[in-house]
Amino acid sequence: MKRKCLLILVMVAFVLTGCWDSVELNDIAIVTGMAIDPGEDKKYRLTLEYMNPANFSKTSSQQGAPVSTMVQEGNSIADLAGKVNVGASRQLVFSHTRVLFINEKIAEEGILGFLDGLERSAPFRNDFNILITKSHKAEDYVKINNPLEKVPSLKLQKQAKSFAEGWGGDPKVVLSDFIDALISKGRNPVTNTVVLKGDPEKGSKQESNMSNGREALILFDGLAVFDNEKLAGYLSLDDSRNYMWTQDLKQTTLTFPCHDHGDSAKEKQYVNVRVPNSRTKMETYYRNEQPVLKVNIYTEAQIIETQCSDDLTKIDTFKKLEKNAEKYIEESVGRTISKTQKEYGVDIFGFGEALYRQDYKKFKDVEDDWNKEFARAEVVVSAKVQIRRAGTKSKSFLTELSDGMEE
Amino acid sequence: MNPKLVEKLSLWQLAILIFIFEVGSVAVVGVGQEAKQDAWIAIALATGIGIGLIAFYMFLLSKLPGKNLFEILVFCLGKWVGKFIGALYVLYFFYIASRVLRDFCELIITVIFKRTPIETIAITMMLVIVYMLYLGLEVLGRTSEVFIPYVFSFIIFIGLGTLFSGEMEFKNLQPILADGIGPIAKAIFPQLLTFPFGEMIAFMMIIPYLTKFKKAGKVSIAAVAISGLMIIYASVIQITTLGLNMWERSSFPLLSAAREISLLAFIERVDLIIVFIVMYGIIVKVSVFFYGGLKGIEVIINKPYRTLVFPLGMVISYFSIQISDTFAEHIEEGIMVIPMFLHLPFQLFIPALITPILIWKVKKQQRRTDNESV
Numbered sequence: 001m002k003r004k005c006l007l008i009l010v011m012v013a014f015v016l017t018g019c020w021d022s023v024e025l026n027d028i029a030i031v032t033g034m035a036i037d038p039g040e041d042k043k044y045r046l047t048l049e050y051m052n053p054a055n056f057s058k059t060s061s062q063q064g065a066p067v068s069t070m071v072q073e074g075n076s077i078a079d080l081a082g083k084v085n086v087g088a089s090r091q092l093v094f095s096h097t098r099v100l101f102i103n104e105k106i107a108e109e110g111i112l113g114f115l116d117g118l119e120r121s122a123p124f125r126n127d128f129n130i131l132i133t134k135s136h137k138a139e140d141y142v143k144i145n146n147p148l149e150k151v152p153s154l155k156l157q158k159q160a161k162s163f164a165e166g167w168g169g170d171p172k173v174v175l176s177d178f179i180d181a182l183i184s185k186g187r188n189p190v191t192n193t194v195v196l197k198g199d200p201e202k203g204s205k206q207e208s209n210m211s212n213g214r215e216a217l218i219l220f221d222g223l224a225v226f227d228n229e230k231l232a233g234y235l236s237l238d239d240s241r242n243y244m245w246t247q248d249l250k251q252t253t254l255t256f257p258c259h260d261h262g263d264s265a266k267e268k269q270y271v272n273v274r275v276p277n278s279r280t281k282m283e284t285y286y287r288n289e290q291p292v293l294k295v296n297i298y299t300e301a302q303i304i305e306t307q308c309s310d311d312l313t314k315i316d317t318f319k320k321l322e323k324n325a326e327k328y329i330e331e332s333v334g335r336t337i338s339k340t341q342k343e344y345g346v347d348i349f350g351f352g353e354a355l356y357r358q359d360y361k362k363f364k365d366v367e368d369d370w371n372k373e374f375a376r377a378e379v380v381v382s383a384k385v386q387i388r389r390a391g392t393k394s395k396s397f398l399t400e401l402s403d404g405m406e407e
Numbered sequence: 408m409n410p411k412l413v414e415k416l417s418l419w420q421l422a423i424l425i426f427i428f429e430v431g432s433v434a435v436v437g438v439g440q441e442a443k444q445d446a447w448i449a450i451a452l453a454t455g456i457g458i459g460l461i462a463f464y465m466f467l468l469s470k471l472p473g474k475n476l477f478e479i480l481v482f483c484l485g486k487w488v489g490k491f492i493g494a495l496y497v498l499y500f501f502y503i504a505s506r507v508l509r510d511f512c513e514l515i516i517t518v519i520f521k522r523t524p525i526e527t528i529a530i531t532m533m534l535v536i537v538y539m540l541y542l543g544l545e546v547l548g549r550t551s552e553v554f555i556p557y558v559f560s561f562i563i564f565i566g567l568g569t570l571f572s573g574e575m576e577f578k579n580l581q582p583i584l585a586d587g588i589g590p591i592a593k594a595i596f597p598q599l600l601t602f603p604f605g606e607m608i609a610f611m612m613i614i615p616y617l618t619k620f621k622k623a624g625k626v627s628i629a630a631v632a633i634s635g636l637m638i639i640y641a642s643v644i645q646i647t648t649l650g651l652n653m654w655e656r657s658s659f660p661l662l663s664a665a666r667e668i669s670l671l672a673f674i675e676r677v678d679l680i681i682v683f684i685v686m687y688g689i690i691v692k693v694s695v696f697f698y699g700g701l702k703g704i705e706v707i708i709n710k711p712y713r714t715l716v717f718p719l720g721m722v723i724s725y726f727s728i729q730i731s732d733t734f735a736e737h738i739e740e741g742i743m744v745i746p747m748f749l750h751l752p753f754q755l756f757i758p759a760l761i762t763p764i765l766i767w768k769v770k771k772q773q774r775r776t777d778n779e780s781v
Contacts, residue, residue, distance in 0.1 A: 021520045095676075125666055125676070176653055183652050357581040 186352020431688010454635025
């Protein structure tokens, strides 16, 4: 009996150890960013950026760059990721990838080639930003140092998050959103784009962190519009915020002229409001066989800066400013939609999906050439702005000044 | 030498077993894809039918209290035919047990242990089940009592987690009933009807051993209803979080949905708790089917099933590997062949066939005893 028990215990120890797939921590390196360029002889040129953990340790002050990169060429991304140890010493772990940079040249030819691999593989999570690079090689983007964030890709992801919260300029497109939009007949994908300003050679050196100015800096630069899997063109930074208005923009800061005087942008006087909360509803319907795209925006705002002398203690002033804000939003969002209709003719806003939900039968009829329907559709944008409060001062000193001048 | 074999279950344990049996694997692999965004309606209707089914099984059992499915078969169809059909049931139960085990192994291989051979996982998993059944049904029941709070609260947590992470898009459920009732009917019959609800036929081997058989009907109906609600809950999470298309293409949708959870930039990457839910769900499911098959053998060869637990457990883990070479084969068989040619006959036709015979024979027996007493 005792011997039997012992035997069972030994057997259990043997099968329950679970060491088959064990990997020691000092055998792995964590990949934080990937960049894909067109290869010279082969299809792709993949750059992987992975962290050097020793640099992040608090106790021992080890030297060396915080990240290291590895470049190679190959015909499929999985092949490249598997072969990476041709030069790298450790096994790479992809589950914490933060940013995927795609060279615009690759995007122009279509990015179907490697999307499936990213979606299918278990380690890749659905939380990395997809960015199209507009200048230089995508390879350079994973190397640019920054004194605040040691890892270039982490810097980019934080930048995107703060940009989305502060100004609403990042569409927060992750892999699943992109693929959803790609398959959906009522929507086409967009992603954010980045551009590199400065000298990437100098920016990749650690010494560049010693100076106060940046040798090289990565900036967001509007949206990339896709016609199915191919890059069709770009929208400007302002357009990308207008795009975000249609997609349930949550927070932004809005600057609009407080009255109609003045012609050029420089002559006008502006008022600036912070939007802490906004809601958007999209409607698509047919009026006499003419598709109508309707965007309803409900927004709350508070004034944070004014250049005008209007009295901010008066209800009428608030009313007037609200009118102006509504007009400004309606015009700018409308302009972006019509620009997309004319220049690209692809529905990046998801009006088709709105029709799918609201009038399923009609959408079934037009789904195969929805983009054509989208291009000829009439656009109606209606905004409702409520300015709630005006900061810590009631009347602006500008009001006092102008009152004095009148007397 | 052998510990005493205990084969008594309380009502609470039965309810838990039914719940985990129903929810464990179904919540994770996702069902009702034919009904598209109306899957939750299809599941709700199927739950109704499932309640009907379990009531029907309970009716059969109540005619001959204390007898299990095999003893009923022998009673109705005579010794030879009854035993032959019983043997088919044994094969059916063992086959489904190995399929369920394979489901789990595929999940583990795909998601966690990429370099471990699938055989290792099948055998280790089966060893646990063998040990549990060797000690008797009650051990299974008590283990489930220990694990149910985790299974239950984890599924609830996944829903709240995705909701508060802002990943749920309730408009993904629209348009409701876009193509009418057709796709829903297709989803219910035969898929949803047989998997998961029809599979409760295996409980016809367990329910007779309850301590309070009289209340078993109500308890199991309640358990099925709650499981139905839970499956609806899980499928709504899946559709709203992933969107229709992603949901249809995911092998393990709830796992993909759980990956979206990110609370306070702190509670993240919780997908492993899904693996835990499936793991326990699979243990219960394989155990119930395996136990059903073993009990059947017991009736056929008239020997206690215990000596057979270990060898047959190993056979099941062997078959779980052998039944299909590829994942695609495994899934396609599961959708095209199994429901029509295995589930429907064994879950519905045979029980329906023996019902009139059973009623007639029971009446005859009663009349005889009545006459004798007079």
